[in-house]
Amino acid sequence: MKIEYTKICEINGSLIVIDGVESPVYEEIAHFFLDSGEIRTGRVVKIDGKKVTLQVFEGTKGMSAFNTRTVFTGESMSLPLSPEILGRVFDGLGRPKDGFGEVYPEEKRDVNGAPINPVSREYPKNYIRTGISSIDALATLIRGQKLPIFSGSGMKHNELAVQIVRQSAIADSDDFAIVFAAMGVKNDVASYFRSQFASSNVMNRVVMFLNLANDPITERIMTPKCALTAAEYLAFKLGKHVLVVMTDMTSYAEALREYSSTKGEIPSRKGFPGYLYSDLASIYERAGMINGKKGSVTQIPILTMPNDDITHPIPDLTGYITEGQIVLDRGLDSKGIYPPVSVLPSLSRLMKDGIGEGFTREDHPALANQLLASYAKVHDARALSSVIGEDELSPSDKALLKFGKEFEDKFIRQSFTECRSIEETLDLGWSLLSSLPDSELDRTDEKILKKYCKK
């Protein structure tokens, strides 16, 4: 018989304090039985002798000092898992939301996971062709990578994520699965993803965890943990290549801030808790490959930069953890260019080992380098032309301006349904570079230039 605690000493935001608890366990799960018949779930977040602070996932609305009975389970939060989770929709805590009943668990996993031993990691090297030129050529996605999309409100990050998922994973064998985690996004965004997955006939390979904008924030804090636990199960137990799309990491971090401030913790930058870095890392670092195991976890988190500011703590700390980033640009977006990928700040750290001979094509590294170096100069030329006028520019600057325009129009721009092969992308890049004078092509070997850059 489990002890029921009938009194709550303190309620503050989503946190409650119960006194006199016999041997509480740190991070254990507790159930709250309200007089109204409602059952809620919570987690132990602080222990001070017999005084225990709990976080209530569903929020404390309607709870009073005497209307709730609390039972401690002695176990940490775990997620029931089985191959049947594919095609299902869950809430932010991993409870079925689609009305098809509970999952009959093959195993239960602790949602907190454990760090992968660096010795056991397999260094990711296989590139994923997304069919999007700006990504394939300049910020190549690698299987097992964590590559976030830094976007801003109103830009087409959802479309881009859907296009990446549709053109990459689906082209592959049956061994892939998609885990979709929605954190604090609007209902229409979630249904957009659902309808896109359905129209590509992949719904039976998708697991969805939905915490929508009006769902409790404490539940939101658990959502990515549940989603990644499912992803790890699919990847390392069932041997699937899992693509995890998480949106929107900004809402997640803000939920964490709200929780931290009710807990009375000392804030660091912009009110976010000091452990935001460690906390984000515990999510992002769950991507990867393990040697001797078949599957992989590739993450594409999406975050909207508040006020398009890349130095805001959320994109900033994310950039320090993830292996590169795809940055979307408001300027390109307003010019009507889709996908509005700003190629200069975009980067894939794992790309250097996954491209070139034997992976994509031998000229790929040289082309990427040259395109970026030249496009960086386009910005200088544009700045100059806005001061002294285009007519006064030197011939090489004029050539750069022309190159810049074509690069944006032909290389970056592509339609939502266009899937370019890697050869098409690379050839397109060289044909654009061929309009530049030789002295501008200072990043490439003669041999490669002769072979690929046909004037």
Place this chain on the structure above:
Amino acid sequence: MSEYKIYGINGPVVTVKGKTDLQMTETVYVGEKKLIGEVIGLSDEYTTIQVYEETAGLTPGESVFSSHSPMSVTLGPGILGNIFDGIERPLNIIKEISGAFIEKGINIPAISETKKWQVNVLLHKGDLVFGGEILASCPETDSITHKALVPPNIQGTVTKAAPDGEYTVTDTIAEVTDKDGKIHELKLAQRWPIRMSRPVRERLPLSKPLITGQRVIDAVFPIAKGGAAAIPGGFGTGKTMTQHQLAKWCDADIIIYVGCGERGNEMTQVLNEFSELKDPRTGKSLLSRTVLIANTSNMPVAAREASIYTGITLAEYYRDMGYHTAIMADSTSRWAEALREISGRLEEIPADEGFPAYLPSRLSEFYERSGYFKNLNGTEGSVTIIGAVSPQGADFSEPVTQNTKRFTRCFWALDKSLAYARHYPAINWTTSYSEYTGDLSDWYNENVGPEFTACRDRLTSILSEETNLMEIVKLIGADVLPDDQKLIIEIARVIRVGFLQQNAFHSDDTFVPAEKQLKMMQAILHLYDRSQEIIARQIPISKITATGLFERLIKMKYDIPNKNPEMFDDLNGDVDAAINAILR
């Protein structure tokens, strides 16, 4: 062993109620699983402990065991080529025990206690020994000989010495009786507290450079053996890449690479790459001179704080053997954030941006453990610290960067716009500096070439003139400048692209010996001098541009292999011929 009970738990911080005889910085074992922790606060009411592992699952009332010794690491043969976590637990043994994911509560010895080493005992019965003296030696890896040392606090007469032979790290090699008649058993391995620096005889001035083979560092912003450098940069500017390049190619004998709160895949990459690459000096695997310490960003935060100290203690131990060691800490900001996180849990009053007020003193303690020393046993050794800093929002005015700047004398500022243009290493030549330049110029002039310092100074002055000119160019364009200024811009381009920029993926360009660096500088300056003759005769600069000499010099880093420095004579000859043709 005394035993106490857990009272409170908050994240990695555990409290014990009531008075205890625990000491500050003492190691304790927490709970049934014996999680490793350290005492970080004492008061009448509470003892505060930070736990180096995940605390989920702990219950009040579980036991806390004292160890009566401060947080220490084991020093002995078997460290090199290994990969440890932040408190020196070997990760490949952990892999055998717990599989691909790291479980908690694994207590295993840092170095193998069963492996037998071929030991050459250097002490004899009757010898008078002092702390720090070399006790025995054994080949640790194919390039490094391990020298077991008498612990620094022991001195006396050798009363027993084992013959040469095969021993494990726990076998007694010698016995020393001190003046009080107490007998000390000396072994191959010893323990040392991580927060205390190992004693030395004296500090020596820094006069030798750490040669890294990276042009922008060796030639423009050099670092001395025993110096300390900071590499600050926003994300994606190439901090880790620069650290890897230094770890691979610098001419230290021992490299300690601390991955502190960084990516797991990066550690895997270092592990893979270093076991394949060969040390250019010894021809042996790079891993045989390297120790990796990995506390990736998702591993427990308290161990992150300790990892830096573990690393520097290992470095000091090898320094005591007479080796030049270099420690790469990537990144010290994560370490500072770990301090902040623990400080927040202790509800200390924060200073700048939530960091504790003792951040500067902790940073200075750490960086001051670098230096060039005369060791207790008379050998000379050095510890060079290269710390990466990850400033939030790439804003160098934040507390960690600012405080680090005060305690390091070399500042390699990585620049976002250079990285965007894929100019690597993205070390900005206007905001970076090295205070070692003066101390090291004698060495360069004597060992590389008498003109080295002069060439460097001319190069940097051309770059700073270019910076000034670019201000004008941004406003009115380059076309209106007079030819002598256009020449400066062209030559500066050659310096930037042909000299400062270096390709880490090119087999020759990834490491460039100092001699070739000098030749390259001379070639660039030769072209500059000769071109000035042309400009002085009012011949337009376009004549020189048309010869393609600028492009040729830019590509000389690829065209002239490291082993053929004589080809520079041909290059200079071609420059002369082309210029003479214009002059004629």
